Amino acid sequence: MYKAGILGATGAVGQKFIRLLENHDWFKIQALGASERSAGKPYKEAANWIESTPMPKKIADLEVRNCVSSDFDDVDFVFSGLDSSVASEVERDFAEAGIPVISNAKNYRTDPSVPLLIPEVNPDHIDLIKTQTFTEDGSGWIVTNPNCVAVPLAMSLRPLYDNFGLKSVIVTSMQAISGAGYPGVPSLDILGNVVPFIGGEESKIVEEPLKLLGKFKEGAIEHASFPVQATATRVPVLNGHLLSVTAELEKDADEQEVKKALKEWKSPIANFRLPTAPNYPLHLYDNDYYPQPRLHADSESGMQTAIGRVRKSNVLSISYVAMAHNTIRGAAGGAILNAELLVKKNYIYK
């Protein structure tokens, strides 16, 4: 078993890491880090547990540590669910100390030397790690996973980009409340309502897919270059971001060709049998009323991206909806899958 630390362990993302790692085949939770206010307390006292399954017994009595690398010399790597206000500094500290950081924070996503990774989309970007200079021997590095809307967007665009090319993408997202963490969205704002804006979200939706679909060439990522336009809205849904997408393809394709490309797409990591990898990373629904967040966000343990309503657009080329579990596929689960691929690729070792 690899020994994992969790930074930001008391927050919503940190708690999701703990729940998803509870019975993990490869990783055991060795250490939990949180803010100074929590440090020194047993986890059960430091955390306001919001997951619906009980706090794992082994975790409850773990003493929370400060998020400094010197307190984590007994781990093989760390997951970071840190708030962006502190992630830059803390993650750098860990990387410089030779501790690999698998981060859900946004801070290093745009760093040219840091992989923004979805194993099924751009596994080859991993080798960008070699360009990082946190340590001389390369033992410390940072890998990030994307924004929770960028994940299902990039997952669904990957087959389209490869088969037909992309000229532009317009997306309206309907995002679940869990995306805002806890306490997050006040109920007075969202009960029976839609809020047509989420601060800071749209620029990530616009930029991250371009890095994700980019080409790794001569030690750098050459970003894809089509324009993306995003309208991010919040809806009273618990889990699962739903995207309404319209795309202009470079090469003409009808509905059937697009569906075929989506159905026949093969995950590049299918053969690795990673514990958290879904059997069907992309699922195409034919029923017009599917996918729905409440019915389908948990499919394949929350790791599947669902697509539906694929049809010709009479303005651009093609239109469809996509949906994925935002705190699993789009956050902690995605980070864990990243770690698994990094183990497989020998970047993480005991």
Add this chain to the structure above:
Amino acid sequence: MYKAGILGATGAVGQKFIRLLENHDWFKIQALGASERSAGKPYKEAANWIESTPMPKKIADLEVRNCVSSDFDDVDFVFSGLDSSVASEVERDFAEAGIPVISNAKNYRTDPSVPLLIPEVNPDHIDLIKTQTFTEDGSGWIVTNPNCVAVPLAMSLRPLYDNFGLKSVIVTSMQAISGAGYPGVPSLDILGNVVPFIGGEESKIVEEPLKLLGKFKEGAIEHASFPVQATATRVPVLNGHLLSVTAELEKDADEQEVKKALKEWKSPIANFRLPTAPNYPLHLYDNDYYPQPRLHADSESGMQTAIGRVRKSNVLSISYVAMAHNTIRGAAGGAILNAELLVKKNYIYK
């Protein structure tokens, strides 16, 4: 007072007509029509009242009539909230009997001789009535109001179309449950959920704005001709359809020019002082988080179309959100405003 009949009086739209007409300055409810099952009963026994204000006392004891023109010879005109399964025949019967029909049903919306009317958008289309041949003397005719998404869409596009021209429009709607009538959407389908499809809705959103923005020329409507693409979704909101719109303009315009066009747009019926006309048919919000259905659907008694998030699109020209109360502005209230304009234009008389 003009004497109005209401066809389909026991349904959700019919009840909304009754509530909105309760204290109307010009119209009094003279007669209520419903299906054979209800005919002969006092209204209070025939209807399962779902409005939140009490059933008006005067209405409660009115005997429900059959929806046949011969039973309505004491009215000046009728509002129709009929189901589309019967509206074609019943509305024709009334028109042929010389009783004007102001209809919320979809059946005659695409008829070339029938105005599809939003008073603030295309008041001149009214004269299409003169091309109708239901009666020899022109006393019987039909006027329709548009689909509840087409209303805020056309309201918001009117100033853009007039100032800049339109080349294409892409819209994703987030529609309230009240749009499906009663019992309508099962709670098991929509609580904490989004359904990415509404049967029969998207074609109306695609087609109706083109007639609404069309030109009345030589006795016929020349439809506008740009393509519209629609994705209609259902969200757990009570009232108010929210639209995420992206449009390509013919003439280049920046964000400020578009905002100016929206702000400076003048309603062509502002001087008529119609009782149901909102003071500000279009309201432009600057706050990125507005408009929201729960906060703003009732603005100006549910007759205002709210616009927000106007900004340059990096794919097409411009993007914004629009919202209006679907059962008031988008249905019964819109029909009543149509009737008021028709009175003003001397199409309805005692």
Add this chain to the structure above:
Amino acid sequence: MYKAGILGATGAVGQKFIRLLENHDWFKIQALGASERSAGKPYKEAANWIESTPMPKKIADLEVRNCVSSDFDDVDFVFSGLDSSVASEVERDFAEAGIPVISNAKNYRTDPSVPLLIPEVNPDHIDLIKTQTFTEDGSGWIVTNPNCVAVPLAMSLRPLYDNFGLKSVIVTSMQAISGAGYPGVPSLDILGNVVPFIGGEESKIVEEPLKLLGKFKEGAIEHASFPVQATATRVPVLNGHLLSVTAELEKDADEQEVKKALKEWKSPIANFRLPTAPNYPLHLYDNDYYPQPRLHADSESGMQTAIGRVRKSNVLSISYVAMAHNTIRGAAGGAILNAELLVKKNYIYK
């Protein structure tokens, strides 16, 4: 017009005061007070406006003051929507300065010299003011309104207590999210959920009705003395607390007698024609499915208490449900009605 100040003007209760007073016949808002952080700013900058109607124009530019009596020498009285953490000190300061305080805060509710007032329930308690010693000349005093569950509970118990006597009451409340203020209840806690506890709520439900139904005798309130048991739960409802009540009467009464007592109850302030007083403070529904918070909380501008499902209990004597708008009847609206009665009784003057 009487000049009113509002303390805690930027909070949820303060905003409700502002909205309800916007077009008040007797009161005009003269001054707004809030925390030091807000003081000195125009209200529109200090407040995060959460009401669905726009911020009144006259209010938007009012400069927010500190909540100290010396800054409020131009008002005839103040409404207090202060947080309980500061209300004790601030309200005392105002009272001692000779400025009457109509408070929604809980701090002085249990003070033996302070009226806990519902005009329709215990208007005679007002004279308790005379026992207050904040000022020598009696010009400064405090009057409070009850907890938002205690209001509909006391309203519904008043006729029962007077006609039959009460031996005990058991109540389960289902409380709206607006009762927790803003940001208040996190949406992750309440969407599609019920929380079976509200901190600090149950003791108020148990105690306040006893003071409200108490007798004013020889300068003091002799509390009613029956036991009340409360279970306070939170439900995903916007406005309107619903109570399931079972009561043991002292005198035997059947369902019809209890209904008769509720129907025939006369408000003791009916003849005063206070602007905010509902025409029917108690409304008894016969439809088993009524009252419902979403349909009926706004009845009579949110000032009516609705009762339904009155029936014999096979454990205690009688069972019923009661419901009232928690932030209007149960908070700001109740306080305004208190102020109106105090004007009528010549406690407030210009």
Add this chain to the structure above:
Amino acid sequence: MYKAGILGATGAVGQKFIRLLENHDWFKIQALGASERSAGKPYKEAANWIESTPMPKKIADLEVRNCVSSDFDDVDFVFSGLDSSVASEVERDFAEAGIPVISNAKNYRTDPSVPLLIPEVNPDHIDLIKTQTFTEDGSGWIVTNPNCVAVPLAMSLRPLYDNFGLKSVIVTSMQAISGAGYPGVPSLDILGNVVPFIGGEESKIVEEPLKLLGKFKEGAIEHASFPVQATATRVPVLNGHLLSVTAELEKDADEQEVKKALKEWKSPIANFRLPTAPNYPLHLYDNDYYPQPRLHADSESGMQTAIGRVRKSNVLSISYVAMAHNTIRGAAGGAILNAELLVKKNYIYK
């Protein structure tokens, strides 16, 4: 494997049976029965599948049969999720044909010869089967499971009744929408709302616990005899009925004694290791804010009854809340557990 038939297989309860039996250790689905309209069709065409997991492949192509015993001669027993409008006749037909019926319908619950069974509450009632006369050889019989509120109520009352005796019980239920089946509760009725009545529900809550807690004596059930009063309300919750309970005990007991009785209660079927039996049928939460339907309804695969807020009542003896998954523990899951006990007790055989 025992071969099970499912009657009413296309309805909400029938679908839940199918999902819960998909990977059952002892039972395989041999036959599906539904109305004439569905009979003859493959299940995937007959059913509007509403479960969130996909329809099991093996089931999809099963041909739906008519609900007549002669079409089910290849099953060892049937589960009935029939509507009460047809259950009386159909279930009798099966029993008379020698096919055991494990029914979720209410029709035979009050029949003196039919066990109303919760394995953890009254397993000995099973032998009532011997008094049934559907067949001469006893091969055909009916066993029922209780109403979905009666289940957690009886589960929680069992230890109290046994330890302290019960004099009376008052319960207010907050019931999930799934309890009404599909399409069930219209979203317009329940979104952001509470409905204070559920037709036909309260009498079951009042009566069924008395049979469940009754004594099996000389071939008959001697019902428990304390009065129960119920107020059944509907809340916008997906799964999980929450009950606010206040009870009068015969023997005085303080909070600690009651908690001890609940904690130390042993399930009488613990040693049978039935596949669907939860490890902890009763769980007592100490956190005042627990249990919550959305967090805890799925505990132990939806088979656990959760209890919280145990405390002295100042009116009756004791008060608490209880919660269980209404369509699993309170319906299909409960019926399956009944079947397992009946296998163990040799009432069902191949």
